[in-house]
Amino acid sequence: MEEMETFIAGMPKAELHVHVEGTLEPELKFDLAKRNQLDLPYKSADEMRQAYDFDDLPSFLKIYYEGMSVLLTEQDFYDLTYAYLKKVHGQNVLYAEMFFDPQAHTVRGVSFETVINGIHRAQLDARDAFGIKTQLIMCFLRDMTAESAMEALVQSLAYKDWIVGVGLDSDEAGNPPLKFKEVFEAAREHGYLLTMHCDVDQKGSVANIWQTLNDIKTDRIDHGVNALEDQVLCDEIIKRNLTLTVCPISNGYVTPSKKTAEIKAMLTRGMKVTVNSDDPAYFPGYMTENLIATQQEANLTKDQVVQLVKNAFDGSWQQAEEIEAMTSKLSAYVAQ
Ligand code: ADE
Ligand code: ZN
Secondary structure (H helix, E strand, O other), rough: HHHHHHHHHHHEEEEEEEEHHHHHHHHHHHHHHHHHOOOOOOOOOOHHHHHHHOOOHHHHHHHHHHHHHHHOOOHHHHHHHHHHHHHHHHOOOOEEEEOOOOOHHOOOOOOOOOOOHHHHHHHHHHHHOOOEEEEEEEEEEEOOHHHHHHHHHHHHHHHHHOOOOOEOOOOOOOOOOOHHHHHHHHHHHHOEOOEEEEOOOOOOOHHHHHHHHHHHOOOEEEEEHHHHHHHHHHHHHOOOOOEEEEEEHHHHHHHHOOHHHHHHHHHHHEEEEEOOOOOOOOOOHHHHHHHHHHHHHHHHOOHHHHHHHHHHHHHHHOOOHHHHHHHHHHHHHOOO
């Protein structure tokens, strides 16, 4: 490995944008299908991987939701989460904030309780086994109704201590932030932090980012690359100290570009941009691969790579002392 790649691989890291269901690797999908006595329309994990054929958000989401059919029991959600945490512990991820999509499971007859109990138990066991710290963010599916999102919010309240915030994902087309204004207001009142996908190159991307700021008043922005098209919007994002969770390898699958020049531009402009993996089982690349791809394509300096990781610790939804402790580990690593 080149020196820079070795440096990136060894860095203590944080991940702020990963969908736990998007970490379901084909091999585990096969194991779970077998355990649940389900037939998959592929002969092997490799054949399944080759059938992953998407070039935009809707075509990806179709395959992503189909893949979830094997997740039925609490143990399935445990195994899914534990496998991801074990994998990224191996990449020196100290901290991960994971999205989960409860509505994608409750519509299939899998209870909220089953989903969250499995994920939570894996979080505890991974903390014990690897020291990795994690928090959960519940996402509403924006292509479902606001009423359905409100139902998910109500279901979540019994588990409020296990969930740090709420987000919004799935298909953005025709589903602007304003559709969920009341749901997000209610979530805020219940003490949740707020974030929201502002997916890349959507029709009305810039207007949707403005809504996210002015109508929803989120604490963070997921993706948000198109903000660069509006300098006033960039200034406002900086003024509000909003972190952006960008996912380059993912972007390269759903748009024509990994948007690494945009990541560099955001860094240069002083925006708190971070690099993340999104759905690493579908857009192949976990944290290390995403950082390496960004560094190589945009020709980032070591300082810029360090800044990306620092931004992630800084923008994480942890206590100040935790952020300081993790940032110190990063500084010690860089100094050595
Ligand atoms: N759900 C899972 N991955 C997503 C993505 N990249 N964008 C929107 N919704 C998602
Ligand atoms: Zn995402």
